[in-house]
Amino acid sequence: MDPTIKDFESAIAELETIVRTLEDGDLPLEKSLELYERGVQLSRFCHSKLEEAERRVEILNERGEVKAAPASFGADEDERTR
């Protein structure tokens, strides 16, 4: 991932700023296109993050261990833990 983007929240905040700047300001064309490119990059980042998480159901037990939940809880076909 692009090292200049910290996380979704900062990405979306930057994207918002860019869009507002583009909409408000009468920027030179070069600057506009530069911002546009950055904006596209940011929105791609956000979308990729949205798809990144994977479906998982886990159980945190008394000993602080995280294990896959029994299949009955909607986890994928994992081994039953109880």
Place this chain on the structure above:
Amino acid sequence: MPSDFFSLPFEEDRKPASTSPAPERRVFSVSELTAAIRGVLESTFGEIRVEGEISNCRLWNTGHMYFTLKDGGAQIKAVMFRSAVRNLRFKAEDGQHVVARGRLGVYDPKGEYQIVCEHLEPRGLGALQLAFEQLKQKLQAEGLFDPARKRPLPSLPRKIGIVTSLDGAAIRDIIQVLRRRHPNAHLVIRPTRVQGEGAASDIVRALRALARVPGVDVVIAARGGGSIEDLWAFNEEMVARAIAACPAPVISAVGHEVDFTIADFVADLRAPTPSAAAEMVVTAKDDFCARIDRLAQRLHTTTRAQVQRRRAIVHALSARRGLAGWQARLAMRGRHAAELTHTLRRAATALLAARSRDLRALRLRLESRDLRRRLSDIRGRLGAADARMHSAAERSRHRADARFGSAAARLESLSPLAVLARGYAVCWNADRTAIIRTADAVAPADRVQVTLHDGEIQCIVEETHRHGSNH
């Protein structure tokens, strides 16, 4: 016991032998008597609490509720007016054991006395209820319910922590909603008891444990519906404080919509049901998606608009006279420049090639020359020059000789000696520094010298005569 109440009807019997004159027998009207009774009842008892079982309970259309309170030996009619009914936390039903708080009253038309209830409290739960109210007030005073404390849910939860029982319907409801709406959800469930002894401390430990799992950025504390006793763990102070201390925002989802617990007040968000809690988490993500899409849309639109505006300006400019065809001209210029560059480069290349060719030829010539041949050549040239010079000198001498001969002859003819030989003489002054050319140059007795062609004569001037004039 209030004396007035009992003294009135039995006065006659208890004081038959009163020494005072027999009081005038007063006859009350029913209304008067009833009014008197009401006065006595109301003033005597004031606000009272009565414990008993509810029976014959009816809620009228007016909103007032009528019932009977009874115990093993007696019963009393009771009424609760609409305003008080509205404040009841539970639905009053026959068979419930309650403590009623109210005042005694008399219903004149029927001659009945009854208790007018302000409040009903289920017996056995009163202490809890009181605890609830007390804790609520205490935490509120501390600012734990302050809206400013409420944290927003993450736009895109990485891991959703869940504190609940694995046996209840709550967890299944949550998973079902998430599966339907947010297929990528990552859940971390910390199973706990949610009711009974030790449930509260279980919940506290679960909240703390989930807070330590990396990536958990929202926590749902859930429990399905139940009686107020069943939900009680969520009304305990330690649970409230653990929720407040949780680093991730907490959604409380306890019981049904109508059930409120202390946890609901402290939580960052209260969900009416566990399913609703899951919906809230998902909605935050949906909102996030929509926000990105809207932003991306605006990004494209505004940029396209900007480019089009520029293009329009360029078109307008190129349409103007004087600027018409500037693009073509610019292109021509560009091509011209390119051609010039090309020509220049070609010329430079050619020049360089020629120069290096020259250099090569020079070097060849330099190397091919034989030094000795050049020397003999020089010598030959020197010899020839020498010979030429010699003959030239010879010729030059002959010429000089001839010139000399004629010059000598001419010199001979010009020599004064030759003239003297013919009889002429030269007269000099005494020291022979000047020739005397005029008679006036000497005076009598001056010495003069006369040169002849073969010698000198020393003379003294006796007289001077000028030709043509007498002196």
